[in-house]
Amino acid sequence: xxxxxxxxxxxxxxxxxxxxxxxxxxxxxxxxxxxxxxxxxxxxxxxxxxxxxxxxxxxxxxxxxxxxxxxxxxxxxxxxxxxxxxxxxxxxxxxxxxxxxxxxxxxxxxxxxxxxxxxxxxxxxxxxxxxxxxxxxxxxxxxxxxxxxxxxxxxxxxxxxxxxxxxxxxxxxxxxxxxxxxxxxxxxxxxxxxxxxxxxxxxxxxxxxxxxxxxxxxxxxxxxxxxxxxxxxxxxxxxxxxxxxxxxxxxxxxxxxxxxxxxxxxxxxxxxxxxxxxxxxxxxxxxxxxxxxxxxxxxxxxxxxxxxxxxxxxxxxxxx
Amino acid sequence: xxxxxxxxxxxxxxxxxxxxxxxxxxxxxxxxxxxxxxxxxxxxxxxxxxxxxxxxxxxxxxxxxxxxxxxxxxxxxxxxxxxxxxxxxxxxxxxxxxxxxxxxxxxxxxxxxxxxxxxxxxxxxxxxxxxxxxxxxxxxxxxxxxxxxxxxxxxxxxxxxxxxxxxxxxxxxxxxxxxxxxxxxxxxxxxxxxxxxxxxxxxxxxxxxxxxxxxxxxxxxxxxxxxxxxxxxxxxxxxxxxxxxxxxxxxxxxxxxxxxxxxxxxxxxxxxxxxxxxxxxxxxxxxxxxxxxxxxxxxxxxx
Numbered sequence: 001x002x003x004x005x006x007x008x009x010x011x012x013x014x015x016x017x018x019x020x021x022x023x024x025x026x027x028x029x030x031x032x033x034x035x036x037x038x039x040x041x042x043x044x045x046x047x048x049x050x051x052x053x054x055x056x057x058x059x060x061x062x063x064x065x066x067x068x069x070x071x072x073x074x075x076x077x078x079x080x081x082x083x084x085x086x087x088x089x090x091x092x093x094x095x096x097x098x099x100x101x102x103x104x105x106x107x108x109x110x111x112x113x114x115x116x117x118x119x120x121x122x123x124x125x126x127x128x129x130x131x132x133x134x135x136x137x138x139x140x141x142x143x144x145x146x147x148x149x150x151x152x153x154x155x156x157x158x159x160x161x162x163x164x165x166x167x168x169x170x171x172x173x174x175x176x177x178x179x180x181x182x183x184x185x186x187x188x189x190x191x192x193x194x195x196x197x198x199x200x201x202x203x204x205x206x207x208x209x210x211x212x213x214x215x216x217x218x219x220x221x222x223x224x225x226x227x228x229x230x231x232x233x234x235x236x237x238x239x240x241x242x243x244x245x246x247x248x249x250x251x252x253x254x255x256x257x258x259x260x261x262x263x264x265x266x267x268x269x270x271x272x273x274x275x276x277x278x279x280x281x282x283x284x285x286x287x288x289x290x291x292x293x294x295x296x297x298x299x300x301x302x303x304x305x306x307x308x309x310x311x312x313x314x315x316x317x318x319x320x
Numbered sequence: 321x322x323x324x325x326x327x328x329x330x331x332x333x334x335x336x337x338x339x340x341x342x343x344x345x346x347x348x349x350x351x352x353x354x355x356x357x358x359x360x361x362x363x364x365x366x367x368x369x370x371x372x373x374x375x376x377x378x379x380x381x382x383x384x385x386x387x388x389x390x391x392x393x394x395x396x397x398x399x400x401x402x403x404x405x406x407x408x409x410x411x412x413x414x415x416x417x418x419x420x421x422x423x424x425x426x427x428x429x430x431x432x433x434x435x436x437x438x439x440x441x442x443x444x445x446x447x448x449x450x451x452x453x454x455x456x457x458x459x460x461x462x463x464x465x466x467x468x469x470x471x472x473x474x475x476x477x478x479x480x481x482x483x484x485x486x487x488x489x490x491x492x493x494x495x496x497x498x499x500x501x502x503x504x505x506x507x508x509x510x511x512x513x514x515x516x517x518x519x520x521x522x523x524x525x526x527x528x529x530x531x532x533x534x535x536x537x538x539x540x541x542x543x544x545x546x547x548x549x550x551x552x553x554x555x556x557x558x559x560x561x562x563x564x565x566x567x568x569x570x571x572x573x574x575x576x577x578x579x580x581x582x583x584x585x586x587x588x589x590x591x592x593x594x595x596x597x598x599x600x601x602x603x604x605x606x607x608x609x610x611x612x613x614x615x616x617x618x619x620x621x622x623x
Binding site for chain 1: 358457458460461462463464465466467468469470472473474475476477479549553556557560561562563573576577580583584587590591594595597598601602605606
């Protein structure tokens with residue numbers, strides 16, 4: 001077990017390093033110069049870029065050094081918890097993100113729990129009632145759920161529940177400590193949008209895993225030896241069907257984080273997604289870069305936790 | 321069957337009459353596929369949308385770019401099937417032309433990411449060892465970055481526009497294709513015909529092109545069909561955020577965004593294009609599902 005954990009942590013670390021490399025190279029190799037944007041934001045009338053100022057700024061932000069040196073410096077800063085300073089906003093990115101990240105993490109966690117929980121539950125129900133009308137309806141809904149664009153779902157919900165019925169506020173964010181009721185009302189629609197795709201994907205996957213397990217010899221044996229249905233479903237089928245489901249949890253989390261970018265913009269929630277999209281519009285590459293790293297880090301870390309937990313529960317995995 | 325065996329021992333005697341009819345694997349796949357109603361519906365949706373894209377000028381009733389400030393926010397009528405937008409452009413025609421935008425980007429992004437991802441996955445599986453470790457770790461790293469985020473990074477750094485968006489979407493789709501192809505190729509590599517090829521002195525490239533690729537083609541096709549849905553959805557998301565396709569090119573995602581401001585006055589403006597996105601993604605997903613189950617039900621979960 002210890003050997004497995006060590007190996008898994010090392011692999012996770014290598015992947016994280018590769019992520020930083022990919023992100024860094026992207027930013028350097030793709031066209032687009034943040035310094036020019038920065039300079040233009042201070043002097044809009046300037047038609048040409050003042051070469052002297054440009055060189056001065058290059059040196060100031062350390063952009064004149066060789067790329068490997070820049071990368072090492074940047075990496076060192078990141079591991080010290082310093083994500084750099086936004087050139088455009090002139091603010092410390094770590095502070096900036098510490099303010100908005102909790103909101104995204106909070107919404108993401110709720111959506112993850114609801115999406116996975118309900119998705120697996122529905123998947124089990126439809127697998128047990130395969131071929132019935134319940135199965136047809138829920139499976140169809142799940143097929144719609146993985147298809148529907150999140151922003152469109154958000155606008156539809158907003159149109160009906162906020163504008164037409166007036167039950168919920170259209171958008172915005174209130175801290176749960178200031179006004180818990182308002183907070184609850186405001187997060188209902190974003191959470192539905194964020195969890196819909198994950199829930200549907202989970203439902204489809206659980207259904208097919210359950211159907212796969214039902215065909216196994218040990219299930220037939222269990223029936224043959226006269227075990228009760230409840231015993232077979234809970235002890236034999238669900239326990240085995242859940243293994244492949246757990247392996248996709250990291251991907252589901254990634255999907256939810258990606259979805260947060262869109263949903264936060266639909267419902268005007270000041271989280272990571274909003275920050276990153278405004279970073280894109282300002283060509284503030286450092287914000288986008290830091291956001292990508294943060295999201296990547298979260299996904300890698302949660303994959304690691306899932307893998308280790310699962311190896312602990314299911315010893316077969318350790319020997320892969 | 322017994323007759324065939326006899327014939328195969330006497331090759332000289334094989335006449336036209338005794339050769340059994342050639343049962344195409346594709347024909348079997350088509351039969352299973354058609355039997356599943358939902359896959360068939362998906363395929364029909366895709367075919368209709370492709371026709372819409374190709375014959376857009378004949379199907380649309382107006383020029384999708386032509387503004388008419390005397391006729392803004394027109395209601396649904398026989399002249400404007402779905403009304404007009406805030407600039408007096410015909411919503412129906414813009415949706416028809418939007419099919420072109422979505423499908424063009426989707427096909428180019430999926431094909432190019434398919435080629436690159438396939439080459440990477442196949443080399444990883446075929447060469448093994450260090451090449452495998454390197455390629456798969458890069459794939460892992462790319463998979464750790466949620467799809468939309470990596471696209472956001474590229475599109476954000478370089479700016480929007482069709483070319484950048486297509487490149488970004490293609491890049492985002494490489495990792496899943498690579499991983500799937502690698503899994504398939506590892507499986508195929510164990511077959512005796514690969515060993516036979518090696519014994520004959522086949523080179524690596526020839527082996528991959530003539531032996532491994534044709535045998536991995538069917539699952540790859542399924543993967544690419546599914547990827548179409550993902551890419552179309554991601555493109556719509558980017559365009560909705562305002563990072564993707566630049567106006568005035570009709571793009572469904574951007575149309576939803578533009579219509580959002582007039583949701584109370586003219587709800588069709590953003591609801592209909594969103595529905596179109598959903599139809600297209602649904603079509604590709606269901607067709608892909610059906611294709612996968614028809615080709616090999618055991619692939620469920622692997623793709």
